[in-house]
Amino acid sequence: MTALSVERVLSSQPGNLVDITGSDWKADPFPFYAQLRQHKPVLRVRMGRMEGWLITRYDDVVSVLRDPRFVKDVRKIAAAAELSRRPWVPSFLHALEQNMLDQDAPNHTRLRTLVHKAFTPTRIEQLRTHIRSLSEGILHGLKQKPKFDLVADFALPLPLTVICELLGIPEQERSLFQRLSQQALLPPTTLNMVRLMPAMWRLIRYIRRLLALRKQSPQDDLLTALSHAEAAGDTLSEDEQVAMVMLLLIAGHETTVNLISSGMLALLDHPEQLAWLRAHPEGMKTAVEELLRYCNPVETATERYAAEAMTIQGQPIRQGELVIASLASANRDETHFPNPEVLDLKREPNRHLAFGQGSHFCLGAPLARMEAQIGLGVLIERFAALRLAVPRDKLRWRNTPVVRGLKALPLMHAITR
Numbered sequence: 001m002t003a004l005s006v007e008r009v010l011s012s013q014p015g016n017l018v019d020i021t022g023s024d025w026k027a028d029p030f031p032f033y034a035q036l037r038q039h040k041p042v043l044r045v046r047m048g049r050m051e052g053w054l055i056t057r058y059d060d061v062v063s064v065l066r067d068p069r070f071v072k073d074v075r076k077i078a079a080a081a082e083l084s085r086r087p088w089v090p091s092f093l094h095a096l097e098q099n100m101l102d103q104d105a106p107n108h109t110r111l112r113t114l115v116h117k118a119f120t121p122t123r124i125e126q127l128r129t130h131i132r133s134l135s136e137g138i139l140h141g142l143k144q145k146p147k148f149d150l151v152a153d154f155a156l157p158l159p160l161t162v163i164c165e166l167l168g169i170p171e172q173e174r175s176l177f178q179r180l181s182q183q184a185l186l187p188p189t190t191l192n193m194v195r196l197m198p199a200m201w202r203l204i205r206y207i208r209r210l211l212a213l214r215k216q217s218p219q220d221d222l223l224t225a226l227s228h229a230e231a232a233g234d235t236l237s238e239d240e241q242v243a244m245v246m247l248l249l250i251a252g253h254e255t256t257v258n259l260i261s262s263g264m265l266a267l268l269d270h271p272e273q274l275a276w277l278r279a280h281p282e283g284m285k286t287a288v289e290e291l292l293r294y295c296n297p298v299e300t301a302t303e304r305y306a307a308e309a310m311t312i313q314g315q316p317i318r319q320g321e322l323v324i325a326s327l328a329s330a331n332r333d334e335t336h337f338p339n340p341e342v343l344d345l346k347r348e349p350n351r352h353l354a355f356g357q358g359s360h361f362c363l364g365a366p367l368a369r370m371e372a373q374i375g376l377g378v379l380i381e382r383f384a385a386l387r388l389a390v391p392r393d394k395l396r397w398r399n400t401p402v403v404r405g406l407k408a409l410p411l412m413h414a415i416t417r
């Protein structure tokens with residue numbers, strides 16, 4: 001593999017396009033983004049097997065996310081030839097294409113209206129004490145281990161438990177959900193799809209069974225709400241219910257895990273900032289906003305397609321072409337953030353785009369914020385002397401599209417009795 005230099009990125013050519021899911025990109029995309037914002041704000045790239053235009057300036061990213069000429073559902077606008085280049089998807093997975101993140105208005109609005117009540121700041125605030133005791137419980141178990149992996153042992157189980165509890169997924173099934181959602185986020189190559197298939201089939205069948213059970217015997221959970229959902233006389237089809245459960249499950253933990261783990265790494269990389277946070281726990285809210293801006297748990301927004309031909313920064317975009325808006329690059333745009341490469345936990349104002357923008361703005365933002373504020377808060381409160389258990393350059397990033405996160409974050413601490 002050719003090493004990824006700034007020159008190679010800037011000269012990314014048809015036939016030899018840079019892949020933004022590759023581990024050489026994921027390890028540190030920020031120097032590339034800085035050059036792109038300056039010299040090539042719209043770049044042709046690969047994202048796994050797909051090709052598209054990477055948008056890197058803050059104002060362009062906002063325009064793309066707010067412009068109704070960009071659509072989510074490619075089937076409405078792309079030519080047959082363009083569609084045939086997309087990875088093959090077996091028919092039993094077609095139900096998942098009905099998830100709201102892949103829909104446009106008015107269908108998107110209808111689906112979002114049905115679930116947004118469960119995620120309002122007021123509803124989420126009611127979970128604060130519970131999330132704190134969950135965090136304390138998980139971390140208590142790690143106190144006696146001199147070494148642990150923050151990703152597998154804390155950053156993942158916390159949001160996974162919370163979203164499974166909200167949905168009403170029984171405890172014994174949660175590790176299956178977690179394995180599957182990690183696989184679901186791998187680049188959609190044919191090989192990955194084949195590997196994923198049997199487990200996905202089992203999972204979808206299982207969700208259908210759970211929804212049917214809740215329809216008969218309601219409980220106080222989201223599965224029940226979805227199986228009985230009605231808004232303005234509208235109901236959710238069974239496929240839409242399954243797609244919603246899968247979306248909430250994946251979006252509900254595959255992102256927050258990266259905020260907690262990359263956030264902790266950023267704090268370890270900046271000991272003076274960590275010391276300030278320990279001394280000023282009341283600064284946690286602003287700190288988490290800055291960690292969202294700086295770490296970018298979701299690196300790029302999901303796919304958008306040009307419904308008509310247009311030009312961005314002088315680059316012609318043809319109808320049906322894929323456009324990838326980089327939230328991570330926008331969040332380091334020097335025209336919007338003074339000293340964007342500096343981690344400043346007190347930064348205000350901080351109009352970062354980590355949760356996106358426009359109609360698909362993250363539904364779970366209040367929950368994600370609370371999980372990170374509590375999770376990181378309890379972590380630094382309980383572990384006074386945390387440090388990396390491996391050399392910094394041995395850390396590895398997952399090569400996934402859209403999200404950006406560490407494979408593992410081995411930490412050590414002095415056991416206090």
Ligand code: HEM
Pocket residue numbers: 100101102112163247248251252253255256259297298300301302303327353354355356357359360361362363364365367368
């Ligand atoms: C740090 C954690 C999180 C980050 C950074 C994040 C980021 C994002 C972003 C950038 C989008 C928009 C994607 C686009 O426009 O293409 C999004 C959408 C979404 N997020 Fe989150 N998210 C996080 C946590 C959560 C959680 C905890 C949930 C829980 C339910 C959630 C549920 C959703 C849903 C359902 C959507 C789709 C909304 C729609 O299509 O209207 N997210 N998220």
